[in-house]
Ligand code: SF4
């Protein structure tokens with residue numbers, strides 16, 4: 001049988017380096033988008049802790065907004081934002 | 096280095112011999128869930144662990160699905176991993192078997208062949224490992240306790256070979272081989288250790304300087320290429336099986352090939368059969384040869400990958416072949432070994448006649464007279480050139 005290697009695919013389907021999730025857009029299937037009300041936000045960063053896709057952007061302990069390439073619109077941040085504050089609203093992506 | 100013919104013989108059951116080989120190999124991790132008739136392998140081996148005779152981490156899991164899952168995790172983390180099972184245990188591992196081979200993890204599993212339910216039966220047949228024949232595992236079958244013991248060492252080398260990197264299943268017959276005591280030659284501890292060598296994984300999850308991910312998704316854009324690579328690796332492993340069988344022979348005096356032939360060279364008719372029943376068949380061959388019948392035997396050792404070219408070459412001058420399966424494909428077209436051998440012979444210009452006979456399911460005895468009867472049928476086919484019954488059950 002004449003055989004040629006297909007390409008340089010890593011053996012066993014292994015991803016051969018770390019941090020490759022950055023290169024994969026998980027924001028593509030978002031139906032709802034989180035919208036931040038900066039005036040209400042207390043920078044408690046609970047949303048940053050809870051976001052399953054590390055899509056909450058922070059700097060110097062401050063909540064800055066969302067990484068929309070990776071935010072999948074699950075709404076966990078909006079639910080977890082403390083009741084007294086409720087600084088995140090989920091809005092229809094279509095609107 | 097001295098070539099050792101071993102230092103005397105020792106009487107061991109198949110299970111005890113496998114456990115002893117595992118002790119000599121000293122794997123890093125052994126996740127296990129015991130099941131009849133392979134239970135004594137893990138029982139004996141856990142004794143070695145408790146006595147501190149090995150460094151192995153024995154993980155007592157809650158099911159065989161978990162056993163194979165733990166094997167996969169440990170192997171991905173860079174460990175040399177072994178386990179053993181039978182029957183329903185192997186069936187419960189089924190989902191994970193494909194993951195082990197797809198991830199190219201060199202896990203070693205001893206399958207002590209046992210029938211599958213229903214009805215519940217604990218005795219020997221090959222339905223379990225035949226059910227896993229398309230799972231991407233290399234499969235070695237063993238006629239005797241000695242061969243099962245020898246196969247385990249070779250399995251480690253085959254699986255971990257850089258051209259292969261695939262899991263290997265070593266099969267031996269439940270009770271007939273697993274529980275019968277046979278005098279075997281043991282390999283010296285130091286030489287066993289030297290033969291299997293140290294396992295240096297190609298890549299592993301605990302290498303934090305080079306982080307990798309195992310078990311990622313692969314969609315239509317490259318899944319087929321991964322499978323193509325895997326398919327080539329298992330096809331190519333045949334050469335490695337031969338190479339290591341030769342090396343084993345040089346070192347320990349017992350050489351292994353892809354299959355064994357017995358008085359086949361000038362044979363008019365032949366039986367093709369796996370594992371312990373080959374021994375019974377050889378007795379029949381000797382008896383019939385004394386009466387002047389030119390009969391022979393071919394016993395595949397490597398079933399996955401299937402050495403179709405070599406088997407075809409070995410059978411090309413035979414007039415009639417009986418393939419005896421200790422498993423039924425439930426296809427209405429004979430057993431799995433029959434399908435493969437028949438398909439391999441198709442490429443010959445002048446093909447032998449070939450029949451399928453299913454024998455010994457659920458531990459039913461297969462006796463010398465059964466083999467003699469099949470040879471009788473084959474002789475009639477040789478004379479008349481006609482196959483009257485293509486597939487049927489014997490030993491009923
Ligand atoms: S909607 Fe979900 S994914 Fe997006 S930022 Fe909030 S928690 Fe993260």
Ligand code: SF4
Nearest residue numbers: 041042044045047081
């Ligand atoms: S959880 Fe609410 S209040 Fe806390 S940082 Fe996030 S948006 Fe601001």
